[in-house]
Amino acid sequence: TAGITQAPTSQILAAGRSMTLRCTQDMRHNAMYWYRQDLGLGLRLIHYSNTAGTTGKGEVPDGYSVSRANTDDFPLTLASAVPSQTSVYFCASSDSTGGYNEQFFGPGTRLTVL
Amino acid sequence: GQNIDQPTEMTATEGAIVQINCTYQTSGFNGLFWYQQHAGEAPTFLSYNVLDGLEEKGRFSSFLSRSKGYSYLLLKELQMKDSASYLCAVRDSNYQLIWGAGTKLIIKP
Numbered sequence: 001t002a003g004i005t006q007a008p009t010s011q012i013l014a015a016g017r018s019m020t021l022r023c024t025q026d027m028r029h030n031a032m033y034w035y036r037q038d039l040g041l042g043l044r045l046i047h048y049s050n051t052a053g054t055t056g057k058g059e060v061p062d063g064y065s066v067s068r069a070n071t072d073d074f075p076l077t078l079a080s081a082v083p084s085q086t087s088v089y090f091c092a093s094s095d096s097t098g099g100y101n102e103q104f105f106g107p108g109t110r111l112t113v114l
Numbered sequence: 115g116q117n118i119d120q121p122t123e124m125t126a127t128e129g130a131i132v133q134i135n136c137t138y139q140t141s142g143f144n145g146l147f148w149y150q151q152h153a154g155e156a157p158t159f160l161s162y163n164v165l166d167g168l169e170e171k172g173r174f175s176s177f178l179s180r181s182k183g184y185s186y187l188l189l190k191e192l193q194m195k196d197s198a199s200y201l202c203a204v205r206d207s208n209y210q211l212i213w214g215a216g217t218k219l220i221i222k223p
Binding site: 098100107 | 118144145147155156157158159162164201203205209210211212213214215216
């Protein structure tokens with residue numbers, strides 16, 4: 001079982017360009033999340049989706065957008081990248097948002113914006 | 115505001131015991147998680163506490179005191195492979211996880 005896959009593994013992007021980070025899970029989890037992880041800071045939630053067809057804003061949503069057309073896929077789009085978006089991006093999923101429902105993480109995408 | 119505090123770095127000896135503390139101030143509380151993250155890898159789940167007390171799982175145990183806003187992760191019989199960062203996260207009133215910055219644990223032979 002693959003769990004959660006993310007693509008690309010890493011990317012160097014010119015400022016001002018757009019990019020979509022892909023995330024796919026095969027666990028039929030209802031909830032999915034996008035985090036960014038920066039040195040010295042905890043994981044910060046960008047956007048989330050509690051179920052297919054719905055999305056919500058997290059702690060740091062500006063400059064990012066998401067969609068959840070189906071259960072498995074949760075792409076994250078940077079419309080016009082800026083250097084402050086240089087980070088490691090993790091996609092995660094969980095069966096639901098409450099109870100003993102841990103979040104499972106993908107391997108991450110390392111993004112550098114120049 | 116919401117805040118999760120953990121020590122930045124700790125050092126321990128192979129075979130010993132180490133306790134990693136986490137204090138939190140969040141809007142609501144719906145459980146506390148501990149994750150392990152090796153360098154360059156994704157976080158992986160270790161433990162979950164929602165009631166006060168100790169949860170034991172092999173060499174790892176996690177303790178919670180909701181009245182004190184405090185948790186700790188206890189690692190026994192340390193092995194070199196335990197060298198990693200340990201992340202504390204609290205599920206808040208919106209059922210989202212608020213994460214600490216993590217504690218980097220260095221194990222020395």
